[in-house]
Amino acid sequence: MINIIFMGPPGSGKGTQSAMLAAEMKIPTISTGEVLRKEVELQSEIGVMAKDYMNSGKLVPDEVVVDIIRNRISQADCNGGFIVDGFPRNLSQAIIFDQMLESLNKKIDVVFDFEAEDEVLLKRISGRFSCSACGAIYNSYFKPTKQEEVCDNCKSNQFESRPDDNRLSVKKRLQVYHETAENLIEHYKKNNLLYSIDALKSVPSISGRLIEIVQKFPNKLK
Ligand code: AP5
Secondary structure (H helix, E strand, C coil), X not given: CXXXXXECCCCCCHHHHHHHHHHHHCCCEEEHHHHHHHHHHHCCHHHHHHXXXXXXXXXXXXXXXXHHXXXXXXXXXXXXXXXXXXXXXXXXXXXXXXXXXXXXXXXCCEEEXXXXXXXXXXXXXXXXXXXXXXXXXXXXXXXXXXXXXXXXXXXXXXXXXXXXXXXXXXXHHXXXXXXXXXXXHHHHHHCCCEEEEECCCCHHHHHHHHHHHHCCCHHHCC
């Protein structure tokens, strides 16, 4: 059982890589961004509240995301390990998460910290689109579908872009990331959990590196 955090700036490839690693390891991925986007789509109470924060690139209040994580992480399928993508986002979320995990008799084993420059991230985000049916992530510059307008994964021809992938919101997301990441990195470095990942490498090369690191924990794997 291995419990992993993916952290890094917007567009650094967390979603792409966490989906691949989760499939490889047969463990669930919990993406707070993904859960929040579903709530917005459903126009639930959480979604209505979160929408403006997300579209303007600000963090949704801690208590909302902490509740999402608490509910999800205590479900049975997380007992065999999990990946958390995009949570925690600041030191206070990290401290609450540590306490939550302790109360559930769990702990984090690895934190992958994706590193890339803002300019590359802006380009990646401007080219991003995803399959409306299965959520597979593509990029018009770096990772197009193999067949034009057909999802590689589920063959759907419906695609969408994220409302928060506009230049203004992305700049704000990057600013928020730079304001909060340092404390988070220090927290996990201090606990010897942090692995820096060069997010500028190719998708397969990063996947290979993540698997290599995870395999250092043979007693933790299923
Ligand atoms: P969230 O959904 O977490 O967005 P994010 O952190 O801004 O990250 P992204 O999803 O934009 O990027 P990614 O790193 O997953 O990159 P991807 O793999 O798609 O959060 C959205 C919002 O929700 C937040 O702004 C906030 O409001 C709220 N929220 C979420 N969590 C919260 C929390 N804990 N607390 C408070 N609020 C929270 O890749 C990007 C593109 O690049 C894709 O097109 C992909 O195909 C391409 N690509 C990926 N890897 C490579 C590569 N190696 N080479 C070339 N292209 C690549």
